[in-house]
Amino acid sequence: MTRRTGSTLPRGHRSFLPRGGRFCAALASVGLLVGGWGLTGCADCSSKAVENDDAFRELAEDAVKIASKLRGLALPEGGVNHKVASKADVVAYIEKRIQDTGAEAIFRDQAHLLEDFGAHPEGVDLSAAFVKAAADQVAGFYDWETKTLYLADWIPSLIQKPIMIHEATHALQDHHFGLARFMEPMIGYGDPQAAVQALIEGDATLVMVDAMAEQTGMGREMVRDQVAGSGEQASAALGDAPPIIGAVLTFPYFTGLSYASALEADGGYPTIDKAYRKLPLSTEQVIHPEKASGDGIDYPRDVTFELPEALAKAGYTWATSDILGEFGVRFIIEQGQEKSVAQAAAAGWDGDRAVLLRHTSGATVSLLASVWDSEAEATEAAKALRGTKLPPVAVVQAGDRVVGLWGQRVANAEAIVGELANVMKLTEVFTYDYYVKASADAAAARKAASTPKTPAVAK
Numbered sequence: 001m002t003r004r005t006g007s008t009l010p011r012g013h014r015s016f017l018p019r020g021g022r023f024c025a026a027l028a029s030v031g032l033l034v035g036g037w038g039l040t041g042c043a044d045c046s047s048k049a050v051e052n053d054d055a056f057r058e059l060a061e062d063a064v065k066i067a068s069k070l071r072g073l074a075l076p077e078g079g080v081n082h083k084v085a086s087k088a089d090v091v092a093y094i095e096k097r098i099q100d101t102g103a104e105a106i107f108r109d110q111a112h113l114l115e116d117f118g119a120h121p122e123g124v125d126l127s128a129a130f131v132k133a134a135a136d137q138v139a140g141f142y143d144w145e146t147k148t149l150y151l152a153d154w155i156p157s158l159i160q161k162p163i164m165i166h167e168a169t170h171a172l173q174d175h176h177f178g179l180a181r182f183m184e185p186m187i188g189y190g191d192p193q194a195a196v197q198a199l200i201e202g203d204a205t206l207v208m209v210d211a212m213a214e215q216t217g218m219g220r221e222m223v224r225d226q227v228a229g230s231g232e233q234a235s236a237a238l239g240d241a242p243p244i245i246g247a248v249l250t251f252p253y254f255t256g257l258s259y260a261s262a263l264e265a266d267g268g269y270p271t272i273d274k275a276y277r278k279l280p281l282s283t284e285q286v287i288h289p290e291k292a293s294g295d296g297i298d299y300p301r302d303v304t305f306e307l308p309e310a311l312a313k314a315g316y317t318w319a320t321s322d323i324l325g326e327f328g329v330r331f332i333i334e335q336g337q338e339k340s341v342a343q344a345a346a347a348g349w350d351g352d353r354a355v356l357l358r359h360t361s362g363a364t365v366s367l368l369a370s371v372w373d374s375e376a377e378a379t380e381a382a383k384a385l386r387g388t389k390l391p392p393v394a395v396v397q398a399g400d401r402v403v404g405l406w407g408q409r410v411a412n413a414e415a416i417v418g419e420l421a422n423v424m425k426l427t428e429v430f431t432y433d434y435y436v437k438a439s440a441d442a443a444a445a446r447k448a449a450s451t452p453k454t455p456a457v458a459k
């Protein structure tokens with residue numbers, strides 16, 4: 001390709017899509033390995049429809065070779081399959097993933113939780129909004145079950161190859177590191193799952209971006225920075241989608257790209273290989289790669305607690321819970337305050353658990369119990385959490401801990417959250433396996449609770 005002036009990247013570059021987002025375990029759980037480019041503003045992209053012909057086969061095979069060479073990973077024996085997908089195929093695939101993972105119910109609970117903070121418009125169906133946004137933005141995807149690369153049939157020729165290089169990288173990741181283990185929801189552990197998603201998507205995006213740099217003769221750094229910096233534009237391209245959709249759909253691609261670039265800069269692509277063996281533990285480690293390894297490593301703490309007795313007595317039951325992570329806490333603060341305030345306040349994150357409680361009347365309250373890197377960080381976080389778009393009922397700080405309650409007013413809220421700040425348990429997390437086990441244990445407990453007891457056998 002000849003060197004172009006101005007923006008070498010297709011101007012319409014928007015969002016690479018989702019396999020999920022951080023704190024909607026729901027989004028992460030949908031298990032999509034996607035590459036997307038918003039097409040609005042792609043006036044200079046010629047729009048040649050993709051056809052399932054020899055030219056497409058050549059394009060796909062070429063993309064796989066480029067990805068394999070750049071990434072330094074060998075192809076699976078027997079190669080990979082490749083197919084063209086229509087809009088209907090893409091929508092059907094996304095809907096099937098939502099159904100297979102039971103994500104719709106998770107979306108619903110997550111939406112209620114966000115509503116209590118004023119971070120999601122009331123009554124907006126998150127699952128439907130997700131399908132719509134994803135279907136609009138997906139340009140290709142990799143189906144790990146059939147080992148098939150798909151390219152959407154409406155993608156302009158200029159970006160067909162980059163998209164296929166991205167998807168081909170997923171095939172290489174799958175062959176070498178096994179992706180199936182990341183494709184099921186880790187309910188209650190959305191933040192670490194989103195961190196791994198950012199590794200997977202950031203890695204695939206980095207290979208794609210490096211291939212583009214090579215083809216255009218531009219410097220890698222410049223192209224990486226240009227793409228990584230376009231996340232906000234990508235989010236804006238989602239139009240009237242609820243803000244959480246833009247946030248979770250762009251995080252793994254753009255922040256993931258910065259993270260993967262930082263790893264690669266430290267020792268080439270083999271450093272990224274190592275990250276699949278020692279997985280990131282939080283979105284904090286993705287946002288700040290220096291906290292993922294070396295001297296500056298920052299292990300997160302898992303926050304656990306029982307439903308406070310006063311709330312149980314008042315008629316509330318535990319509906320769902322998740323780790324918001326630095327990404328989620330930042331998102332919630334950002335809906336009511338300046339981005340810079342949210343960014344600074346969330347940066348001292350060390351652990352949290354957000355719980356949605358439902359009253360017999362249908363009303364909800366949300367608890368957020370969090371721990372911070374220091375007392376000063378906790379003070380900053382408490383101040384920002386008092387400024388959420390819908391104000392909290394109560395926020396209490398105790399040393400490096402901050403606990404708050406949002407939603408329906410409840411009696412003695414200050415005392416309830418103050419007590420919780422003292423009794424919540426903190427467990428430092430050193431490996432991703434901790435989360436895998438904790439989420440499996442929680443799933444088993446849920447199953448046991450919903451299974452009718454066997455009637456006592458008469459003697």
Ligand SMILES: [Zn+2]
Pocket residue numbers: 033034035166167170200201204
């Ligand atoms: Zn992808």
